[in-house]
Amino acid sequence: MIELEARYLAVSAKAHPEASTWNGSAGEWHPAELSTPRASVRLFAAGIPCTGASKAGLSKNGLSYAEEHPDVGYLFLPTIHYIRLHKPEIVVLENTDTYRGTLSARLLRDALTASGYTFDERVVNPLKEFATPSQRKRWILVASRVGRFSWIYEAKAFASTLADYLDPEGPEDDAESATPKQVAAADKYCARKKAEGAGFARTIVGPEDLSIGVVPKSYAKRQHTAVYVRTKKSYRMLRPREIARLHGFKRDLFAGLPKTTQYELYGQGVVAPPFICLGECIARFLNGELAGVPAGQLELFAG
Known part of the structure; x- marks a missing residue:
C-alpha cells in the first residue's frame, strides 16, 4: 500500500497488518522497488489523487487541466510505469467522474492497450445504480490481461429516504x-x-x-x-x-x-456498494478464467 498521508496509512495498516506499506508519493520510488510476488493472482488498485481533476480542485487551485497540479498532476506516469513493468493480471483505477476526460486518463488507456490489456470503463452513480443515497459518482476502469472482463450488474436506484x-x-x-x-x-x-x-x-x-x-x-x-x-x-x-x-x-x-x-x-473515500459488487465480480471472473484459483482467494474490498 502506498499513501502520501501517514495518518491514513496507519489506519489502513492496522486493518491489514499483512500488507507492506510505503508512506509517500508513488513518484518517490522506482516501480521496481514496489514489486509484488508472482506466486498468486495480482490485482493492482490505484486511486490517483483527484485534487487537480475535480471541479472543486480545478477552481480552488486555478488550474486549466488536471496535469497542471504541481504536486499530483504527474502521478499517472509512475502508475503507467508500474503497470507496464510488473504486468499485474488485473488493474483497477478509480477517480472522480471528471477524470474520465483528462489527458491522464487517455494516456492510461493507451498504455494499458499497448501492454496487452482490455478494459471495462464507466462512471458509476451509487444513487441510481446501487440503491445508495449518496450522489458521489466515480470513474472506474478495470483492465485485464487474462481475458476480457465485463462488469455486469443489475442497476437498482435508491428508492427510500x-x-x-x-x-x-x-x-x-x-x-x-x-x-x-x-x-x-x-x-x-x-x-x-x-x-x-x-x-x-x-x-x-x-x-x-x-x-x-x-x-x-x-x-x-x-x-x-x-x-x-x-x-x-x-x-x-x-x-x-x-x-x-x-x-x-x-x-x-x-x-x-x-x-x-x-x-x-x-x-476522500468511496461509496462501498459499487466496489463490493466489483470485487465480487472480479473474483468470479478470475475463478472462471484461470485454472487453479481457489474460490474466495480474492476477497476484495472487505469491510
Whole structure:
C-alpha cells in the first residue's frame, strides 16, 4: 500500500497488518522497488489523487487541466510505469467522474492497450445504480490481461429516504447546531456567491429527503456550502457514523479516531456498494478464467 498521508496509512495498516506499506508519493520510488510476488493472482488498485481533476480542485487551485497540479498532476506516469513493468493480471483505477476526460486518463488507456490489456470503463452513480443515497459518482476502469472482463450488474436506484441513515433527534442536536451568528455568516456568503454566479449553495437535509450530496475531504472545516442536517434550532454537521451509513458501510470504520481524520477519510473515500459488487465480480471472473484459483482467494474490498 502506498499513501502520501501517514495518518491514513496507519489506519489502513492496522486493518491489514499483512500488507507492506510505503508512506509517500508513488513518484518517490522506482516501480521496481514496489514489486509484488508472482506466486498468486495480482490485482493492482490505484486511486490517483483527484485534487487537480475535480471541479472543486480545478477552481480552488486555478488550474486549466488536471496535469497542471504541481504536486499530483504527474502521478499517472509512475502508475503507467508500474503497470507496464510488473504486468499485474488485473488493474483497477478509480477517480472522480471528471477524470474520465483528462489527458491522464487517455494516456492510461493507451498504455494499458499497448501492454496487452482490455478494459471495462464507466462512471458509476451509487444513487441510481446501487440503491445508495449518496450522489458521489466515480470513474472506474478495470483492465485485464487474462481475458476480457465485463462488469455486469443489475442497476437498482435508491428508492427510500434518509430516515434510516440519519440519527434520530436527540440531546446532541442542540449542542451541535449552528449558532445564529454562524447561520447569518453562511447566509451572507451563499447570497454573495449566488450573485457572483458561482453556483455554490448550502444544502440542509432531513429524514424525508431522498438523497445526499457529496461530503468532501474538507468537511470538518464546516464550509458554508456543505451538506448539513436540519435541527430544531438550525442545522448541524453530519456525524461520521451517519456518513458511514450513507456511503453504504455496514459499520463505522473509523470510530475512535479524531473526528477531523474521520471526516477526511470518508470525504476522500468511496461509496462501498459499487466496489463490493466489483470485487465480487472480479473474483468470479478470475475463478472462471484461470485454472487453479481457489474460490474466495480474492476477497476484495472487505469491510
